[in-house]
Amino acid sequence: MADDSFELFDLRVEAVIPQGKPIYCGAKAGDYFELKGEMLSMPAGRGFSIYSISAVLPLLAAKQRATHPNDWMTSDAEIACPDPNCASRLRIIRTGKRRFSHAETTAVPLPKENDLT
Secondary structure, X not given: XXXXXXXXXXXXXXXXXXXXXXXXXXXXXXXXXXXEOOEEEOOOOOOOOHHHHHHHHHHXXXXXXXXXXXXXXXXXXXXXXXXXXXXXXXXXXXXXXXXXXXXXXXXXXXXXXXXXX
């Protein structure tokens, strides 16, 4: 069987809280969550606003994948809180790589080599 593996970055999403600015989303300095594969986790007893998570969620799958060095997805890492009156931001940090198997992540088989042409 051919190698069906692929790699994704593990991500840590941290709250960035500017001093002296109004924060309305409930974020506190040091708040974070992690994404490993498709599994999102937070430290016990900590939480995140679903509205803040909704602002960053569409970008996480792209941030997990290798990107071209000139792609803005490679360099841009801070997402504004969706509340225009809130000064917090979410910073997406690539923390490591994890290897996955296609066969273990989907029931859809890889195309046969001659199916690609």
